[in-house]
Amino acid sequence: EVQLVQSGAEVKKPGESLKISCKGSRNSFINYWIGWVRQMPGKGLEWMGIIYPGDSDTRYSPSFQGQVTISADKSISTAYLQWSSLKASDTAMYYCARLACTSCYNFDYWGQGTLVTVSS
Amino acid sequence: QSALTQPASVSGSLGQSITISCTGTSRDVGSNNYGSWYQQHPGKAPKLMIYDVSKRPSRVSNRFSGSKSGNTASLTISGLQAEDEADYYCTSYTSSSTFVFGTGTRVTVL
Numbered sequence: 001e002v003q004l005v006q007s008g009a010e011v012k013k014p015g016e017s018l019k020i021s022c023k024g025s026r027n028s029f030i031n032y033w034i035g036w037v038r039q040m041p042g043k044g045l046e047w048m049g050i051i052y053p054g055d056s057d058t059r060y061s062p063s064f065q066g067q068v069t070i071s072a073d074k075s076i077s078t079a080y081l082q083w084s085s086l087k088a089s090d091t092a093m094y095y096c097a098r099l100a101c102t103s104c105y106n107f108d109y110w111g112q113g114t115l116v117t118v119s120s
Numbered sequence: 121q122s123a124l125t126q127p128a129s130v131s132g133s134l135g136q137s138i139t140i141s142c143t144g145t146s147r148d149v150g151s152n153n154y155g156s157w158y159q160q161h162p163g164k165a166p167k168l169m170i171y172d173v174s175k176r177p178s179r180v181s182n183r184f185s186g187s188k189s190g191n192t193a194s195l196t197i198s199g200l201q202a203e204d205e206a207d208y209y210c211t212s213y214t215s216s217s218t219f220v221f222g223t224g225t226r227v228t229v230l
Contacts, residue, residue: 035219037166044123044224045158045166045209061218062121095165105154105213106171113165 002028004111019082020114022096029077033099040092086118124222131228140225142193142210150191154213157195161206205229
């Protein structure tokens with residue numbers, strides 16, 4: 001069964017850095033695009049960006065370009081989302097999700113979500 | 121890149137049909153046939169319900185159907201059931217090779 005397992009909840013202070021992860025099984029990860037989605041408390045889904053772990057080709061939503069960094073380590077089937085300096089407005093649930101195939105445009109499997117809380 | 125526009129809420133009685141609209145532009149919804157719909161229950165991850173405008177994953181009930189006309193995609197739920205009460209989001213691939221989500225619609229079953 002395909003599974004994307006995300007790292008646990010985080011509580012951070014403004015200005016701190018953070019890197020959260022999304023790990024898949026090798027055959028469900030290496031040849032698939034992995035995207036990140038933000039959901040602020042009580043709000044809708046926002047597409048942040050996407051990465052192809054095979055060659056680290058990465059695309060960002062204009063809204064998140066320069067605000068976060070998406071990366072991946074294909075050797076351990078893991079994608080990452082990181083911040084260099086968190087803000088209170090980064091408080092949200094973050095989901096990773098897999099595009100169904102290399103020429104597909106839908107997210108067929110999702111991680112369980114990582115809750116990030118930024119508070120002084 | 122603005123979010124696609126969905127009605128904030130739609131309601132219907134058990135057994136009825138409802139339709140949720142998703143309006144974008146010629147740079148997203150109107151530019152391809154790659155639109156998808158996701159269902160999200162409170163506290164849960166989203167679940168794919170419709171892809172490529174009108175295709176349905178095998179595990180999704182045939183009560184769910186999708187369509188598109190111009191810059192507007194639609195999701196129809198027929199034979200509304202209690203478990204359909206959830207938030208629904210459309211999404212589209214864009215001409216900039218990015219994705220954009222809709223604003224989301226809360227479906228209430230009366």
